[in-house]
Each structure stands twice: as structure tokens, then as C-alpha cells.
Amino acid sequence: MSNMRNSHVWNACIYSNGWQAAAGGTAYVTEPATGERIGTIGIGSPEDIDQAALSATQAQQAWADMPFDQRAAIMRAAARLLKDRAEEINEWNIRECGSTRAKAEWELHAAYEQLQMAAAMPMQPDGALYPSAIPGRMNLCRHVPVGVVGVIAPWNFPLLLGMRSVAPALALGNAVILKPDPQSAVAGGLLLAKVFEDAGLPAGVLHVIPGGPATGDALVRHPKVGMISFTGSTGVGRSIGEICGRMLKKVALELGGNNAIVVLDDADVEAATSSGAWGAFLHQGQICMQTGRHLVHRSIAERYAARLAERARSLAVGNPFNEHVHLGPLINEKQRDRIHDIVQTSVKAGAAVLAGGRFTGLFYEPTVLAGVSPDMAAFQEEIFGPVAPVTVFDSDDEAVALVNSSDYGLAAAIHTQSISRGLALSSRIRAGMVHINDQTVNNEFHVPFGGMGASGNGGRFGGPANAHEFTQTQWVSVTDKPIRYPF
Template sequence: MSNEGNAHVWNARIHSNGWKTARGGTAFVIEPATGERIGVIGIGSPEDIDDAASSAAQAQEAWAATPFDQRAAIMREAARLLKERAHEINEWNVRECGSTRAKAEWELHAAYEQLQMAAALPMQPDGALYPSAIAHRMNLCRHVPVGTVGVIAPWNFPILLAMRSVAPALALGNAVILKPDPQSAVAGGLLLARVFEDAGLPPGVLHVIPGGPATGDALVRHPKVGMLSFTGSTGVGRSIGEICGRMLKKVALELGGNNAIVVLDDADVEAATSSAAWGAFLHQGQICMQTGRHLVHRSIVGQYAARLAERARNLTVGDPFKQQVHLGPLINEKQRDRIDGIVQTSVDAGATLLAGGRFSGLFYEPTVLAGVTPDMAAFREEIFGPVAPVTVFDSDDEAVELVNASDYGLAAAIHTRSMSRGLALSSRIRAGMVHLNDQTVNNEFHVPFGGMGASGNGGRFGGPANVHEFTQTQWVSVMDSPIRYPF
């Protein structure tokens, strides 16, 4: 690979006050498209987390006291270096994570935008003055850093989904311990550690420690970690939320989704199926916002399903490192078998397979299922794969009922020629994000992002929402002369 000359920096190591040998051993980096070993990472142990938390607590105070313009300058330099090293980072994203080149390029640019947004945060107002009922008192409420923020990032968009927590947390004066998934630890962690290190971030402020469940559990439970930002499955998120609740620790949870696109009877079917194919098949459907349910009015469902299946059959599946493809490999065999199980179970239950439903190795064909009913696995479960289940409805009320039948509430989309009709429906849909005449996979760095219900605890990433999420509010009252009380 093009970065072999730099591999010695992170090879078999973690980043914690410099590059260190991990106490938890090592793991091979496996390329999902070929099964080849393309690197070695260090695996952090609970002891490594403990050392990092102590170091971060010591470094954070000086970092928070660093003038805002100096913190912002480091964020901007990190953004510059991210762009400068785009080829290296993108190549790892393609080979390590199975990303297509276009997806990798988009993700890096989105992470760059996150850094630029974070650079602007420290210069924003950091408090507000409130009136007082007591004469000559001034009430100041200000945002102060949490202290140390733990970030647990997933493997599907490892750079962006790490950076959207790491960058604002750092910019607002916190120290950060990032635990990337071992399946994406190079692109989503170790290369980012090098970027911040070379940008001038002081030692001890950012630690990058790849690891599995034991490493993550140690991070969640550590008493010196004041906040945990987790992106991943709802099951793990519930467990983390319970632990943080008992410890009275701040927690941000961005969890799974079973996102619906609603196609009304007046929709542009050609445009709707374009959105649907993108939302369902982008990055092999391995996205929390993936369009996992296609709810289509009965009057156009045949036309919609046929056109969507045609789009699916025209997509190329293959090794994104060696050829130009639309879909790369799934991340591992466990994911593939789970996806295929949902497809086959739904077909056995009566769904009609219009396209796909086959795989070779970790390459799964984009799949369209028609005649999917609410009792089928393809409707009930988060698929997290390149599958588009189509379900029919007869009225707007039924469409809303079907969308809200899921415990998840991350994203939704509505296609209609009437904005008033679409807006009226959006207010009835239980989802943190609703997009009219678009698809469900959307992200803008300055807009609050998050879900409801089993999809997480609200919109918290993006622009000013970051300030509230990665700080705590402190009330300071000030008087020139002390009050004399009757006691």
C-alpha cells in the first residue's frame, strides 16, 4: 500500500501519550474483499484505558485553558492535514472497510467539514446573562468542558463518525479517548491520531485505543471519563446508557435504524426510485440511516418495485480497490449470513424476490423484495445490508402507522408533489430526521443530527448542538457586596 513507509508509526501500537505497545496484544487488519492481511493493529486493554484516562485528566486542564484561537488553529491545521493525506486515508478506507472510492472521498470531505465546523465553535458565545430578582446581582450561565470524553466509533463510516464527536469535544476544551472498532482501526483511528499529533495537539489530550468489548466496557465505566459518545447498535447502546445512568455520566447515543421512505400516490416514481436505490444500496446498505423499508401507495407500487429492481440489477458489485464498482464487500461473514437469513426468511414467508438475493464471498447483490408485510423479518428488523423491502399502503394514515410501527426513529423520507401534504405527514412521523423528496441517508455538518426511540437520545451532533452536548452548564452569580442574611 502507498502508506507502507509510515506503517511503523502505528504498526501494532496504540496512541496514548505517544505511540506505545498495546497490553491487549495485536490483531491483523483483514481486507474484506480478499481476506488478505494488510496490517497489524494494537489492541488496548483495560489497563491501557486506565492509563489513558489518568493522562487525559492531567492534560485536559491545560488544554481547556489554552486560548480559544489557539485551539481553533489546531483544528484548522488538522483539517488541512486530513485533506493533504487524503490519498493515504482513502486507500485505507477502501481496503480496510470495503468502501468504494466515491464513498471514501465523500466521507473524508465530510470529516473535513466537521473539523472546520469545530474550529469555529470556540469563538462562539460561551454563555448568557440572566436577570436576577435580587438587586445588584448578575447571573451568568456558561458552558464549561465536561473533562474527558470517551468516543466509541463504528466501522461503517469510521472517519466521519469518529470525527463528529472527537473534533467538537476537543475544540470545546475536553480531552478525548477514542476507541475505534478493530475492523476499521487504521482509517478510523490511528491515521487520525497522526493527523492531530502533527497538527500540534498537546500530548495526552487525544488517545486512540482500538479494542473490542472489554476495552469499550473499561472506557464506559471509568470514573475519570465524564461523558461517553457511542455510535453503534441499539442493544449495546442500551447497555451503555444503563451504565452511564447509574454513574450519573453524560451520554450521547446514536443507535440503529429501520428507516422508511414513503412514496405517495402523487410522487415522481423515477425520482423516488433513484432516491430509494441510493438510500438502500449505498455502502452495501451498511449505514444506520439506510432506507430499509419502502412504503409505496398501492396505485404505483408495481411500477415502483419494477423500476427499483431494474436499478438494482444495473449496479456493479466487486472489489473497490481493484475496479470501479457501485457496491463493495460486506464487512464480515457474520453480517452477510444475517442479511441473507432475513432475505430468505422473508421469501419463505411470501415475499417476492425481484432482484438479487445471491452472494459470492462477502459480495452481496443489491436485492429488492416485493410483497413484504409487517410480520416479515425484512420489515421488522434493521437489515444493515443492500436490501430494499417494498410494502404497500392505501392511505396517508396507514403510511404513518407503518412508519411508526418500528421502535426505531432515526430517519425517514417522503416523496410527494405537495409540500404541504409532505410537511403534514412529517409532523406525525416519529423520527429525528425527515427528508421530503430525498432519501434517508443525509448529513450536514451544521444541522443537529440524531434519532428518537430505539435510535438514540436526540439530535446532538451538528453546529450549536455540539456546544450543549460536549459541555456542562454552570451558573455563576456575582455581587459587588455580600448579602447579609438574618442568620
């Protein structure tokens, strides 16, 4: 991107009632593939969050009162601008976040779908009539905006996972404060703010304030922020849930996962290894739905592991900005070292490396581990890297027990030639999403998305789920004449 160092309206700024300097200072944007500094962002402080919350509160009511077709028109305009600016946004996603071009293109299209879905929401029924036992009374239950929604988005799919909350929250009449991760603040925040600004969103309705833990904590604790939508680690999610619980604040938590693909004895091994490779290695495995455990029936486990290793060795790793590769860099050294420690610890415990297990800089080779037992780190931990641990089972009951032995419950996959067998197993698996004859990394904008257990508090995003999540329910009863009571 030849103009990345040129002056941008967002350079060293946050977006809060226009583009302005941040009280928290600035930070460099560093390209993980090269270590090159490719931009400067503003870092929001708690004071910036406070000002944004006050501004958003003042702007929200007028936005909610705007006729629904006008709100929808702004959302559609934002969708068009997102497509028009695809080249710029995708290149930032590639260079800032280490995305491959295909991943960046898919993510932008998925964010576009989210905007189009959100544009249709304001025209949907926003309530229901209920009967009354009192003659002449009408009971109406309707959805009303929460007010100000705080969105804390991660670095791995920053555009989509920010838009997934921002778009429906805005469409339903809320104001939004988006805090993107500093590692993805341009692709996942500042370019998004410019899209909405140019689409005609009124001032004060959307604020984009990059920052770290102190910025996020200020957003979570602010009394004028009525809801938090958080996507990130389970540890941070637990803390946010505790704070919101004490404040009686609405909270949507989409957290980590240690997702399993279950390959039954009747599975098509070629198709199953294709799903296993895609689910394990897509975006360097840096996905909450990553296929982190490969549970394979003993009768085909050796064939599965060998073919998966062949697939891993055929994948190219390198700089996605100037090379045609399947895997780009990991986001930072801390993540790389954590992944490598899990691999090495598991090998010392008896696992065998069939492919990979090595890295150069932030480029980690796609790795296949065989002989992984349930007591090994590669089985127990969310790896969040391009590692596929293979564990053997002997029966359907054992496979279910292995899946459910994890505290996480985000996604799972089952490969079998018997749909009835797959459906029967899916009902026993504790996961928010189960995909039969597919892999674990799936997203459709109109289908409720979310996990169980340590993976979050339910299917909060997608289609009708959005209407319930980003609003509150209000009961209004009406009688033509006042009711007279005994006293």
C-alpha cells in the same frame, strides 16, 4: 497501496502519550474484499484505558485554559493535514472498510467539514446573562468542558463518525479517548491520531485505543471519563445507557434504524426510485440511516418495485480498490449470513425476489423484495445490508402507522408533489430526521443529528447542539458587595 506493508509509526501500536505497544496485544487488519492481511494494530486492554484516562485528566485543564484562538489554530491545522493526506486515508478506508472510492472521498470531505466547524466553535459565545431579582446581582450561565470524553465509533463510516464527536469535544476544551472498532482502526483512528499529533495537539489530550467489548466497557465504566459518545447498535447502546445512568454520567447515543421511504400516490416514480436505490444500496446498505423499508402507495407500487429492481440489476459489485464498482464487500461473514437469513426467511413467508438475493464471498447483490408484509423479517428488522423490501399501503394514515410501527425512529423520507402534504405527514412521523423528496441517508455538519425511540436519545451532533452536548452548564452569580442575611 504499495506501502501498506511497510513500517508505520502506528504499526502494532496504540496512541496514548505517544505511540506505544498495547497491553492487550495486537490484531491483523484484514481486507474484506480479498481476505488479505494488510496491517497490524494494537489492541487496548482495560489497563491501557485506565492509563489513558489518568493521562487525559491531567492534560485536560491546560488544554481548556489554552487561548481559544490557539485551540482553533490546531483544529484548522488538523483539517489541512486531513486534506493533504486524503489519498492515504481514502485508500485505507477502501481496503480496510470495503468503501467505494466515492464513498471514501465523500467521508473524508465530511470529516474535513466537521473539523472546520469545530475550529469555529471556541470563538462563539459560551454563555448568557440572566436578570436577577436581587439588586446588584449578575447571573451568568456558561458552558464548561465535561473533562474527559470517551468516544466509541463504528466501522461503517469510521472517519466521519469518530470525527463527529472528537472534533467538537476537543474544540470545547475536553480531552478525548477514542475507541475505534478493530475492523476500522486504521482509517477510523490511528491515521486520525497521527493527523492531530502532527497538527500540534498537546500530548495526553487525545488517546486512540482500538479494542473490542472489554476495551469499550472499561472506557464506559471509568470514573474519570465524564461522558460517553457512542455510535452503534441499539442493544449495545441500551447497555451503555444503563451504565452511564447509574454512574450519573453524560451519554450521547446514536443507534440503529429501520428507516422508511414513503412514496405517495402523486410521487414522481423515477425520482422516488432513484432515492430508494441510493438510500438502500449506498455502502452496501451498511448505514444506520439506510432506507430499510420502502412503503409505496398501491396505485404505483408495481411500477416502483419494477423500476427499483432495474436500478439494482444495473449496479456493479466487486473489489472497490481495483475495480470501478457501486457496491463493495460486506464487512464480515457474520453480517453477510445475517442479511441472507433475513432475505430467505422473508421469501419463505411469501416475499418475491425481483433482483439479487445472492452473494459470492462477502459480495452481496443489491436485492429488491416485493410483497413484503409487516409481519416479515425484512420489514421488522434492521437489515444493514443492500436489501430493499417493498410494502404496499392504501392511505396516508396507513403509511404513518406503518412507519411508526417500528421501535426505531432515526430517519424517514416522503415523496410527494405536495409540500404541504409532505410537511403534514412529517409532523406525524416519529423520527429525528424527515426528508421530503429525498432519501434517508443525509448528513450536514451544522444541523442537529439524531434519532428517537430505539434510535437514540435525540439530536446530539451538529452546529449549536455540539456546544450543549460536549459541555456542562454552570451558573455563576456575582455581587459587588457580600449579601447580609438574617442569620
